[in-house]
Every structure is written in structure tokens, then in C-alpha cells.
Amino acid sequence: xxxxxxxxQPTGEVHLGNYLGALRTWVAGQHDKDVFHGIxxxxxxxxxxxxxxxxxxxxxLAAMLFAVGLDPDVATVFVQSHVPxxxxxxxxxxxxxxxxxxxxxxxxxxxxxxxEGQFISAGxxxxxxxxxxxxxxxxxxxxxxxxxxxxxxxxxxxxAIRFNHRFxxxxxxxxxxxxxxxxxxxxxxxxxxxxxxxxVTESGCVMMLDDPSVIMKKFKRAVTDSDSEVRxxxxxKPGVSSLLDxxxxxxxxxxxxxAADYTQYGPLKNDTxxxxxxxxxxIRQRYTDLIADRAELxxxxxxxxxxxxxxxxxxxxRAYDAIGLLRA
Numbered sequence: 001x002x003x004x005x006x007x008x009q010p011t012g013e014v015h016l017g018n019y020l021g022a023l024r025t026w027v028a029g030q031h032d033k034d035v036f037h038g039i040x041x042x043x044x045x046x047x048x049x050x051x052x053x054x055x056x057x058x059x060x061l062a063a064m065l066f067a068v069g070l071d072p073d074v075a076t077v078f079v080q081s082h083v084p085x086x087x088x089x090x091x092x093x094x095x096x097x098x099x100x101x102x103x104x105x106x107x108x109x110x111x112x113x114x115x116e117g118q119f120i121s122a123g124x125x126x127x128x129x130x131x132x133x134x135x136x137x138x139x140x141x142x143x144x145x146x147x148x149x150x151x152x153x154x155x156x157x158x159x160a161i162r163f164n165h166r167f168x169x170x171x172x173x174x175x176x177x178x179x180x181x182x183x184x185x186x187x188x189x190x191x192x193x194x195x196x197x198x199x200v201t202e203s204g205c206v207m208m209l210d211d212p213s214v215i216m217k218k219f220k221r222a223v224t225d226s227d228s229e230v231r232x233x234x235x236x237k238p239g240v241s242s243l244l245d246x247x248x249x250x251x252x253x254x255x256x257x258x259a260a261d262y263t264q265y266g267p268l269k270n271d272t273x274x275x276x277x278x279x280x281x282x283i284r285q286r287y288t289d290l291i292a293d294r295a296e297l298x299x300x301x302x303x304x305x306x307x308x309x310x311x312x313x314x315x316x317x318r319a320y321d322a323i324g325l326l327r328a
Contacts, residue, residue, distance in 0.1 A: 001033060001034045002033045002034065002141045002142060003033065003034040003035075003036065003138060003139060003140055003141050003142070004029070004033045004034065004035045004036070004140070004141065004142045004143070004144065005035075005036045005037075005038070005134070005135055005138050005140040005142075005143055005174075006022075006026060006035070006036075006037055006038075006143070006144055007037065007038040007039070007040045007043075007080075007134060008037070008038075008039060008040065008061065008065075009039075009040050009041075009043055009044045010039050010040075010041055010044055010054065010057040010058040010060075010061040011044050011047060011048075011057065012057075012197040012198075013060075013197060013207050013208065013209065014061065014064045014207070014208045015195055015196075015197055015205050015206060015207050015208060016185055016195060016205075016206040016207075016208065016246070016276065016280075017185035017186075017194060017195035017196070017205075018208075019068060019208060019280075019283075020183035020185050020246070020249045020250075021183060021184075021185055022179065023065070023068050024068065024069075025144075025179055026068075026070060026075075027068055027069035027070055030070060030071060030074050030075045031074060033142075035074075035075045035076065036075075036076045036078070036138050036140075036308060036311075037065065037070065037075055037076065037077045037078075038078055038079070038080050038134060038308075039058055039061055039062060039065075039077070039078070039079045039080060040080040040134065041054055041055075041058050041079060041080050041081050042080045042081050042086065042087065042130065043080070043123075043127065043130065043131070044057075045121075045123060046121045046123040046124050046127060047121075058079055059291075059294060059297055059298075059301075060291065062077065062079070062297055062300070062301055063287050063290040063291045063297055064208060064283075064287055065077055066286075066290055066297075066300065067283050067284075067286040067287035067290055068283055072300045072303060072304060076304050076307045076308055077300070077301065077304040078301065078304040078305040078307070078308040079301055079304075079305055080134070082301065082302075082305035082308075082309075083137075083305055083308050083309050083312050085137055085309065085312035085313055085315070085316045086130065086133055086134055086137065086312070087130075087133075088133075088316055089133035089136065089137055089312075089315070089316055089319060090129055090130035090132075090133040090134075092133070092163075092319060092323075093129040093130065093132045093133045093136075093159055094126055094129040094130075096129075096159050096162055096163050096166075097128070097129050097132070097155065097158075097159050101128075101155055101158065102125055102126065102128060102129070102155075103125075105127075105128055105151060105152075105155070106151055107127075107148070107151070107152075108124055108125055108127070111124055112124065128152055128155050128156070129159070131152055131156065132155065132156040132159045132160070135153075135156050135174050136156065136159075136160055136171045136172070136174070136315065137311070137312040137315050137316065138308070138311050138312065138315070139171075139172040139311070139315060140172065140174045141172065141174065141175065142174065142175055142176075142177045143156075143174050143175070143176055143177065144177050144178070144179035145176050145177075145179070146179075149176075150176050153174060153175075153176035154176070156174060157173055157174065160172075160173050160174070161173060163319070163322075167319075167322040167323050167324075168322050170318055170319055170322045171315075171319070183245050183246065183248070183249030184234075184242070184245045185242070185245065185246060185249075186238065186242040186245075187204035187205065188203065188204045188205070188206070188218055188219065188221070188222040188223065188242070189201050189203055189204035189221075189222070189223055190204055190223070191222075191223055191238040191239040191241070191242045192238050203217075203218050203221055204218075206218055206219075206276065208280060208283060208284065208287070209284055209287065210280075212277045212281065215273055215276055215277050215280070216270075216273040216274070216277065218273070219243075219269050219270070219272050219273030219276070220269050220270065220273065222239060222242075222243060222269055222272075223239045224237075224239040224240050224243070224265045224269075225237055225239055225240065228263075228264065228265070230244075230259050230262040230263060230264070230265065230268055231259050232244050232255040232256050232258075232259045240265065240268070241255065243268055243269065243272045244256075244258050244259050244268070246272055246275075246276065247268070247271060247272040247275055250272070250275035250276055250278070250279045251275055
């Protein structure tokens with residue numbers, strides 16, 4: 001069976017864009033392939049500078065992943081730091097990738113340009129090596145990524161090929177694949193930008209745990225345009241098109257079909273808000289139940305991490321043996 005790896009950092013709350021754009025497709029695909037979903041808390045250390053925050057965020061994210069429908073008996077959901085092989089293979093990867101390759105990574109350049117004059121973690125530079133370890137540990141066949149992450153898969157492939165050339169056939173060479181199309185979810189106040197937890201205004205981003213009244217208020221205040229025609233036209237009518245995308249995703253229809261039902265923006269905003277409330281309310285209730293029993297959450301994560309370690313430890317042993325390290 002094809003093995004797929006998708007990971008998510010425990011930084012900030014999960015929002016509607018995360019769910020409709022990615023997490024819902026994770027849930028839909030868990031029975032078709034052998035899926036591993038990592039909560040990559042070690043990667044989050046590049047942006048974490050406070051004590052006591054990361055562990056709590058990790059547990060809350062785990063609760064959300066199970067609440068949206070990932071089945072711990074089917075999908076392997078694990079915490080990166082619970083599988084020490086990630087750090088161990090990450091060092092091997094650092095020794096296999098070159099300084100030049102890391103320095104050409106676009107995301108490192110973009111992130112550091114925004115931090116000029118501030119503390120810049122060396123982890124931002126070596127991040128792709130640890131990420132390569134994440135992927136290669138699980139004999140991953142496919143990594144669903146957007147265009148902004150393809151360079152990371154390319155460097156992972158280069159590292160794996162170089163390692164295999166030096167030390168013998170050891171790692172499965174992963175493929176970057178385009179994930180199943182999720183909904184296009186834009187900021188409700190700036191419909192030309194993707195919905196993001198780092199948005200300038202809170203009213204533009206719908207959080208998965210928002211109260212229904214808050215969700216309705218955000219949609220009623222959503223930016224549209226000065227025209228009055230409801231039609232799906234991303235370029236000319238980004239605000240209206242974003243609402244149509246969201247309503248279509250929430251009701252299982254196409255944006256164009258949805259558009260035919262409306263002649264005014266008010267009803268469209270109201271119906272979109274109500275559809276999102278109906279979509280998220282069962283998830284919010286399930287999350288509330290899960291987070292109330294943290295011991296059970298910890299148990300579920302332990303099950304996933306043990307399953308992940310069984311695969312990861314075998315891969316690390318294979319890599320160490322290929323190198324010829326002296327074993328204890």
C-alpha cells in the first residue's frame with residue numbers, strides 16, 4: 001500500500017482554511033493509503049521562545065485532528081519529539097546536505113528577510129535536513145504539498161539519492177504529489193489573501209473553535225464589493241467568490257451552482273455563516289469532549305508514536321548499518 005506522510009506544526013489555532021483546504025482531505029484519504037500524520041513540535045522550536053506553550057499546543061492540535069475525523073486505529077497520528085529517531089536521522093541528513101543547498105532554500109530567504117535585526121534561529125537554516133529525516137524515516141512514497149513546499153521535497157530527494165550513492169540503497173525516494181483539491185478559503189476581510197492565523201484582523205479568520213455567534217458576525221461583516229451581482233469570478237469579485245467557495249465546500253456543491261441561488265449579498269453571507277456553523281459544531285463538540293480527557297488523548301498519541309517508532313527505528317537502523325557505525 002502507498003505510504004503517505006503529512007505533517008503540521010502546533011503553532012496557533014486551527015482555522016477554517018486549514019480544515020477545508022487540507023485536514024478534510026486527510027480524513028477522506030485515510031482509508032485509501034497508509035497515512036502517517038506528524039505533529040512536528042521540534043520544527044515549531046524555530047518560532048517558540050516561551051516555556052509551557054508548545055506542549056499544550058501539541059495536545060490541543062491532537063484533539064483537533066481526532067475531532068475532525070482522523071481515526072487513531074487507521075491513521076498513524078504521532079508527535080515528532082516522541083519519536084527520537086527524527087532527531088537522530090536529522091543529524092545524518094545535516095551531514096549529507098551541503099551548505100550551498102541549504103542556502104538556496106527560498107523559504108529560509110523569505111523568513112529571514114522578515115526578521116532583519118531580530119533573532120534568527122539556526123534551525124530555520126537547517127530545517128530542511130530535519131524535514132528530510134521526517135520524510136525518509138517512514139519509507140514515504142508520497143508527500144502531498146503545495147507549490148511553496150516542493151523545494152523541500154526536491155532537496156529531500158537529493159539528500160536521499162546522495163546517501164544511497166555513498167552508502168548503498170537505503171532510503172525510499174519520495175515523490176511530491178499535488179493533494180486532493182481543497183476549498184479555496186480566503187480572508188473574510190481581505191479576500192485576495194488566504195485565510196491565516198497571522199491575519200491582521202481577527203474578523204477575517206474563522207477559527208474552528210469560534211462560538212457560532214462569532215462565526216455569524218464574521219460572515220455578516222465579510223468584504224464583498226460595491227456591485228450587487230452574485231457570480232463566481234475570482235478576479236473581478238474575490239470577496240463574493242470566496243463566500244461561494246466556502247458555501248459550496250460546506251454543502252457539497254460547486255461555487256457556480258451555489259451562485260445561481262442568490263441575487264443579493266446579505267442572504268449569501270447569512271447562509272454561508274449558517275452552513276459553516278452547522279459544519280463545525282459537531283467538530284467543536286467532539287473537540288470539547290476530547291480535550292476534557294487529556295489522559296485519553298495522551299494514550300492515543302502514545303499508540304500512534306509507538307506505531308511510528310516501529311517503522312522509524314527500523315529505518316534508522318538500516319541507515320546506521322549502511323554507514324557502518326559501531327553499534328552498541
